[in-house]
Amino acid sequence: MPRDQRRLDHLTWPEFKERVNRTAVIVPLGAVEQHGYHLPLGVDGQLPFHLALEAASRFPAMVAPPVWYGYKSQPRSGGGGRFPGTISLDGGTLTDIARDLIADLARQGQNAIVLLNGHMENTAFSGEGADLALRDRGAQAKVVLINWWEHVGPDVIDRLFPEGFPGWEAEHASLTETSLMAHFLPDLVLQDRLQQDEEFRPVPAYSVWPEPIGLVPESGVLYQATGASAAKGALLADHIAGEIVSILRAEFPDLAD
Amino acid sequence: MPRDQRRLDHLTWPEFKERVNRTAVIVPLGAVEQHGYHLPLGVDGQLPFHLALEAASRFPAMVAPPVWYGYKSQPRSGGGGRFPGTISLDGGTLTDIARDLIADLARQGQNAIVLLNGHMENTAFSGEGADLALRDRGAQAKVVLINWWEHVGPDVIDRLFPEGFPGWEAEHASLTETSLMAHFLPDLVLQDRLQQDEEFRPVPAYSVWPEPIGLVPESGVLYQATGASAAKGALLADHIAGEIVSILRAEFPDLAD
């Protein structure tokens, strides 16, 4: 593995010291969660990690080591704890991780902190961690929480889904995630196991505990991934990284070069 | 990045399902912590991660995504929160992470779980997580917690330190860690910044809060790293992986092939 100076964990402490608060710190948040027959369990962390690296090529930023584990996968977003391989944290644990990391970065003078999230279920709990870091730990920081899929513009959606977009809840292990993985980590997409298109099954509109059996299709894929391609992934990656950079420029104007 | 079937996060969920409880799961525990002028902040996670992969080449095991962040670095083990770039979790947060991961693995039938730790300060808090997973979550699992440096035999020590071993507390960013990094991730060792040997300064024999200034040498290195080499790292890696595998064979005899 070559040294990548965008990665915080590849830096020495004097290198970190030079960059602290002169660049943003991006913490990718992921999950270990089923992603169908053709994608690996680590997708939700790999995507924000690679998007963060791409953003860090365009804006001064250090990419912190990803938090690979996330909050419990929910059927409403196409996952669920009933699939083998979904390994999750409690909500309070994720909150505490976010709180601790933000507070400890702020302690050293790092003001500009970005949580780049790849797992829908992480949103509320990691956001609470940001709030507690500022309120209870006195962190002098500005924290931005970005869910990458919320920054795909309507024109890109139209290009990727000419027959209509099923909604992001259905986009689990489907066209966008598969394309992005095919772009960033092509060896991790098992093209031959990509299922024939299943009939679209809408996600439930309420939640039930204990998790019902059979809510999610057997494969774990809510919607078709067959149209996915590395080219579409490249388009998405470029677009999303651009949007992230726009946010960073807007929120941390002093850091923009 | 090629697909690595030893890595849990590279597997699809059906592949995980095939392996669950027919292989061990190894969770590397690290830290983001100063490692002198010549080693990067991520050493403490990278070493158990690569040692785990090496062990998984010799014993049926899945290597789970590392927990990159660890408990607060302490001067008594050569680190300390006063160095820029040391980004830590509270003790309770690390306990909860270990508890959640073990409990969620056990929920799916995974009995054989290994915490492979690369940061001395993680030991007590992650061990408490193991205890709570079994006691409070009812996890039906056997958890083994291994600190890799406790498995370097005296003859290897003698070969590496012909002039005498300063003790593992002093081995922070020093000969063993530098050699292992030079073996696993040579690009991440900045040989030209390796300091001339400092005079050995023993670690303090008691702890003080707030952390005193100047306890640790300015570089962050407690003892000489100049004798480090990739060859010594290869020797160490082979030896330690062998010891880990011996433990796995002894503790999980049913999994040994």
Place this chain on the structure above:
Amino acid sequence: MPRDQRRLDHLTWPEFKERVNRTAVIVPLGAVEQHGYHLPLGVDGQLPFHLALEAASRFPAMVAPPVWYGYKSQPRSGGGGRFPGTISLDGGTLTDIARDLIADLARQGQNAIVLLNGHMENTAFSGEGADLALRDRGAQAKVVLINWWEHVGPDVIDRLFPEGFPGWEAEHASLTETSLMAHFLPDLVLQDRLQQDEEFRPVPAYSVWPEPIGLVPESGVLYQATGASAAKGALLADHIAGEIVSILRAEFPDLAD
């Protein structure tokens, strides 16, 4: 106040005993949060409380006392902690409330439990409470979490918003909430303070801490409420209560008479 046998807190304990697990228990979840110049701070609890009563007229159910306070109001859903009168709980506190109530109901044999939520930000934290009640407290219960606004069908939306629907995020103190309040509690709608239509300002697509100043319009209303009416509220209430009852029938078929 007349005795209302749909209300759990109006029952004596022998009356509760007769009904326990022969009816569902619905716990309304609210918030104390700004709702513009014309609606009171208690809207988010009053709406699920009255919808629950309406549902309990059509399906055997006891309506438990509302949890009036909710998770911190967020700008992304039109609220925010910067408005006076927004009084909130931490995420962990809300999780614990939901966990305790579910577990204590289940302890007495109540299996059918519904959280009827009126505040978007409560969703994840109260859902975690449901999960913990079942997992950590051993609650033998089936818990259903319903956000009322997710059950307004597209044809109703079309009738209410002939000029296009701005999305539920914008529907804070706007047409639907104002209409429902005008139906259930007309004295609490200050018609004369209803603002002229502001230009629609879309909610932000990412979150920032500390909460930015000026994200939400000065009034606290994201979108026009001027088309609101008690008649539209009656339509909505009837429709939503019907949807809730459909869910109860589907999830608790043994209780349906």
Place this chain on the structure above:
Amino acid sequence: MPRDQRRLDHLTWPEFKERVNRTAVIVPLGAVEQHGYHLPLGVDGQLPFHLALEAASRFPAMVAPPVWYGYKSQPRSGGGGRFPGTISLDGGTLTDIARDLIADLARQGQNAIVLLNGHMENTAFSGEGADLALRDRGAQAKVVLINWWEHVGPDVIDRLFPEGFPGWEAEHASLTETSLMAHFLPDLVLQDRLQQDEEFRPVPAYSVWPEPIGLVPESGVLYQATGASAAKGALLADHIAGEIVSILRAEFPDLAD
């Protein structure tokens, strides 16, 4: 329901803003707990809620939405978890609720905060919440915790209990609570189910876990309620509200008009 400007949840946010720290905020604390054959489960919240409203008619104050749920009912105060319908929170949960509400009120400048408690078992845990709000959240507030039954003067006691007062521990669902309910919410007193006087059974002088069976009389009433009347309730309500107002005047002299 008419708009009641004493109720915080009936106010709009600009109305709240006008009153903040120019009036006290009273938070009623209740419980959902058995109250014999003739009183409903919600007594412990209704009484402080109505007493707070009465006090707010005499002293500038906003009555916040009640915390309907309280700490686990104990046999020593005539309740107990063995009765159906007793639905309780853990001690830590109640502490966190009190801490969060006080801290969030203080954040907006509200200094004068009253917890008006109707359930003996809430006392210690809600008091701890007050302490933590000030100490850990830095709330700049003065918090007063009042148990209403501790403010019934000896002459009133003598008038109500000419044959001798059994002690407040025995006054569970008995004369005072029944009279106050008959005054505030007469429809919620089931006069025909009021039991003939049972022989007085003193409450136990120590606590046992698990809760013993049969400690509390079968009805749940420790002492006679047959002498209760709306007239006595009116007397009590007037007296207690007067005492509360005296405390408010003494503790918040700047607010008294």
Place this chain on the structure above:
Amino acid sequence: MPRDQRRLDHLTWPEFKERVNRTAVIVPLGAVEQHGYHLPLGVDGQLPFHLALEAASRFPAMVAPPVWYGYKSQPRSGGGGRFPGTISLDGGTLTDIARDLIADLARQGQNAIVLLNGHMENTAFSGEGADLALRDRGAQAKVVLINWWEHVGPDVIDRLFPEGFPGWEAEHASLTETSLMAHFLPDLVLQDRLQQDEEFRPVPAYSVWPEPIGLVPESGVLYQATGASAAKGALLADHIAGEIVSILRAEFPDLAD
């Protein structure tokens, strides 16, 4: 210090093993809290410790090491955090201590557990610990919580207080505590510093945070201690130990010899 076989911490593990669940275990709960000019800070732990030893002379029981620290001293019981030397635990900490000790005793088969409490403010929090040990840890135990001062019968009160009893709230560092200390630990009573009788000042009937200045008399003694004597202490000790033994006989009849 001679070996005292009533003390659990004086036993070897095989001796403990012989006694486990064939005797009760009594855990004294204390506090470090001001006790006037003439009594030491440790009174609240010493009294239940010595009463427990006395009870263990009459009933088969092991006296566990005291929990010397207790919940925050409150003005309503004559103490308060404003006096130097009052060193307290949070409520949650005391709950966790009680929970852990009960659960760990029960784990080894010890069913009969007594919390003998000497500090009024500990009651609710240690009781919650007992509840959680049974509910959340599955402890198979019967826990009895005794406040020693609640077991002084009216005839003893009459003998000790011929001029009338001020109530236990006022009995802080006063006649009963001073007499018991004079009996058990006479060297720790500084007779020469015993103040002349102050005029009785009743304890407040509600609580205020932050703790008001001057609520408690300057000495810290609420009521006269001048009538105290070792003889009265001997009478009290004998009486209370007898009452404790009566409770133990009633609650643990199988252990009574």
Place this chain on the structure above:
Amino acid sequence: MPRDQRRLDHLTWPEFKERVNRTAVIVPLGAVEQHGYHLPLGVDGQLPFHLALEAASRFPAMVAPPVWYGYKSQPRSGGGGRFPGTISLDGGTLTDIARDLIADLARQGQNAIVLLNGHMENTAFSGEGADLALRDRGAQAKVVLINWWEHVGPDVIDRLFPEGFPGWEAEHASLTETSLMAHFLPDLVLQDRLQQDEEFRPVPAYSVWPEPIGLVPESGVLYQATGASAAKGALLADHIAGEIVSILRAEFPDLAD
């Protein structure tokens, strides 16, 4: 028991007030844990308590009441939860105790605080408490954590172990603890139950949960205690107390007289 002015709990509050921050406060940390056939369960608290008293004879210090209970005994340090009589706290509970005591001492102006620890497993968790007291409670204090066995110099070791030192992990209920107990509390050493020398069994080099059966010798003693004597205990006590005083002089120079 004579009054001992070194003991904080023997002081009145005015005496404490005179000493506060003009002397150090030493809090002994212990455990209730098996110590073989010949030593009682309370050794781990008694040793730091008596060493603290000895140090307080040589340096201005108050010895606070010991925290008798400690973190779960581990096989790696010769103990283990499988022995009857081992009664432990969770890690988080011990952290909270240390945090609360330090913070409450600091609140009264006590800056110089020493945790004198007698149980290896307490180290990390009590240290975390110190960190949290300073960071989260704003305690203005300097906290020193000393494990007494880490301050036995090599020459003393050589005198006590002429045939070689097995390491402190093995020194559980062995020569040093037995000698110190024979010095401080001779009646608590059951000389006749002292086992013949067992063959030395090294402690395991990794941890396993659930705790394996048979890891620790049947007696609970890892290594020979037969050479123990009160004379050796006196030598050790004098030496260790001297080392503690040296640390106190170095860390709290203003207090040294």
